[in-house]
Amino acid sequence: MIEIKDIYKSFSGNDVLKGISGTFKEGVTNLIIGGSGSGKTTLLKCMVGLHQPDSGSVLYDGRDFTAMDYGERIEVRKEIGMLFQGSALFDSMTVEENIMFPLNMFTDQTRSEKLERVNFCLERVNLEGKNKLFPAELSGGMKKRVGIARAIAMNPKYLFCDEPNSGLDPKTSIVIDELIKEITEEYGTTTIVVTHDMNSVMGIGDYILFLHEGKKFWEGSNKEIAHTDIQELNDFVFASRFMKAAKDKF
Amino acid sequence: MNFTNFGRYILLLKSVFRRPEKLKIYFKEIAKQMDYVGVGSLGLIAIISTFIGAVMTLQIAFQLVSDFIPKTIIGSVNRDSSILELSPTISAIVLAGKIGSAISSEIGSMRVTEQIDALEIMGINAPGYLILPKIISGITMVPMLVICSMFLSIAGGYIGGSISGAVTPNEYIQGITTDFNPYTIVVALVKAFVFGFIITSVPAYEGFYVRGGALEVSQASTRAVVISCISILVCDYLVTQLLL
Numbered sequence: 001m002i003e004i005k006d007i008y009k010s011f012s013g014n015d016v017l018k019g020i021s022g023t024f025k026e027g028v029t030n031l032i033i034g035g036s037g038s039g040k041t042t043l044l045k046c047m048v049g050l051h052q053p054d055s056g057s058v059l060y061d062g063r064d065f066t067a068m069d070y071g072e073r074i075e076v077r078k079e080i081g082m083l084f085q086g087s088a089l090f091d092s093m094t095v096e097e098n099i100m101f102p103l104n105m106f107t108d109q110t111r112s113e114k115l116e117r118v119n120f121c122l123e124r125v126n127l128e129g130k131n132k133l134f135p136a137e138l139s140g141g142m143k144k145r146v147g148i149a150r151a152i153a154m155n156p157k158y159l160f161c162d163e164p165n166s167g168l169d170p171k172t173s174i175v176i177d178e179l180i181k182e183i184t185e186e187y188g189t190t191t192i193v194v195t196h197d198m199n200s201v202m203g204i205g206d207y208i209l210f211l212h213e214g215k216k217f218w219e220g221s222n223k224e225i226a227h228t229d230i231q232e233l234n235d236f237v238f239a240s241r242f243m244k245a246a247k248d249k250f
Numbered sequence: 251m252n253f254t255n256f257g258r259y260i261l262l263l264k265s266v267f268r269r270p271e272k273l274k275i276y277f278k279e280i281a282k283q284m285d286y287v288g289v290g291s292l293g294l295i296a297i298i299s300t301f302i303g304a305v306m307t308l309q310i311a312f313q314l315v316s317d318f319i320p321k322t323i324i325g326s327v328n329r330d331s332s333i334l335e336l337s338p339t340i341s342a343i344v345l346a347g348k349i350g351s352a353i354s355s356e357i358g359s360m361r362v363t364e365q366i367d368a369l370e371i372m373g374i375n376a377p378g379y380l381i382l383p384k385i386i387s388g389i390t391m392v393p394m395l396v397i398c399s400m401f402l403s404i405a406g407g408y409i410g411g412s413i414s415g416a417v418t419p420n421e422y423i424q425g426i427t428t429d430f431n432p433y434t435i436v437v438a439l440v441k442a443f444v445f446g447f448i449i450t451s452v453p454a455y456e457g458f459y460v461r462g463g464a465l466e467v468s469q470a471s472t473r474a475v476v477i478s479c480i481s482i483l484v485c486d487y488l489v490t491q492l493l494l
Contacts, residue, residue: 048371049370050367050370050371074373075373077370077371077372077373078372078373080371080373081371082368082371084364084367084368085364086363086364088363088364088365088367088368089365090360090365090368091363091365101372102372104272104275105271105272105275105372105373105374106271106272106372106373154372160371
């Protein structure tokens with residue numbers, strides 16, 4: 001379980017996060033949603049320690065991450081897997097080397113054991129046999145899947161995904177969403193996905209936290225999201241013609 | 251570099267020299283970087299050093315108009331200039347352009363494509379993993395390149411003098427073997443060590459803190475080369491003042 005308490009963050013006097021609190025449940029897909037500039041990615045980066053919040057705390061199973069020293073943070077980070085918006089694959093390495101990299105750094109496994117794990121992860125994301133390709137040779141969707149394979153290589157307890165569907169076609173987006181959902185359920189990870197894609201919200205949003213202008217406006221599940229009277233949330237949810245038409249119809 | 255940047259540079263270096271997670275991986279990276287910095291730059295340094303040595307001989311001969319000065323002095327002056335100043339400094343400035351810009355754009359591109367964030371999320375000390383192998387290769391390979399440059403510069407002087415007839419081979423050989431002070435080699439190697447550190451650490455700093463996109467990465471590369479060159483010249487003066 002990950003808890004955030006009263007997170008504030010500003011950049012050069014511009015307040016981006018204004019006292020956000022919430023609890024992300026274990027073994028389910030938690031979504032942070034909101035419009036562009038609402039502070040979703042900043043919140044995610046504060047949670048994983050890429051940004052230091054101005055105040056507030058992030059608790060991983062009760063351990064205060066924000067108060068930890070460098071060595072303690074490294075230990076928590078070994079339990080974290082992250083899928084980046086642009087996949088962030090190391091472009092000088094092959095797919096195999098990318099996935100094997102954390103195993104090389106932190107385990108004493110033999111080469112064949114590591115290779116077995118790499119092949120398992122690639123199979124899990126339906127990319128068997130793509131070991132020797134370089135990131136430049138992969139499509140956007142394949143890069144995301146390799147990113148997921150690398151993120152799960154170390155069996156993480158917490159999985160973070162930053163805009164996993166950005167730049168993907170609707171069909172590939174659904175494949176990625178389903179993959180995230182399956183991995184969460186299979187391994188019982190605490191998964192946190194930052195997105196503004198309503199398909200993802202309706203498809204995999206077990207717990208949703210809605211941000212607007214740096215503040216938490218709503219929290220709940222995808223079953224409840226279409227039935228609120230919060231204007232800001234309704235503006236976000238029914239912004240697309242499809243969702244608006246669906247609402248009018250039913 | 252203003253004081254804020256200098257402070258951040260020092261803090262980055264502190265992170266660079268943290269204990270590595272796994273030495274084996276670092277050794278592999280160091281070997282890769284040594285190959286790139288050392289072997290990859292040898293051709294360029296060889297061409298530049300040979301021609302500079304040849305041109306130096308011609309210019310010294312041109313300036314020595316007095317019949318009272320023996321021609322052997324051409325060899326002596328060329329030797330001392332090459333060892334003390336030209337080989338370390340010119341090599342370092344050339345390497346700052348070649349290696350410095352490459353380091354800055356490599357690390358800068360990794361920053362803007364979130365590859366550095368990915369390293370940090372995995373629990374890896376990104377400054378250590380990315381910068382330490384480069385610094386170690388710089389402080390070991392640049393002195394070796396400078397040693398090659400010294401030999402080639404002096405050999406270039408021999409070739410230039412012989413072809414042009416500015417000095418006979420015998421006079422040149424006599425010049426370079428007369429009154430040789432081995433301490434000049436020590437001074438040159440100290441300079442090369444310092445320059446090797448600057449050439450790798452300053453561009454790494456510029457790349458590591460890039461914010462933005464492709465434009466900012468290219469600007470950081472330019473800044474890295476300019477700051478490295480200025481730092482090399484300042485340190486050149488300081489080391490010379492301290493050691494001679």
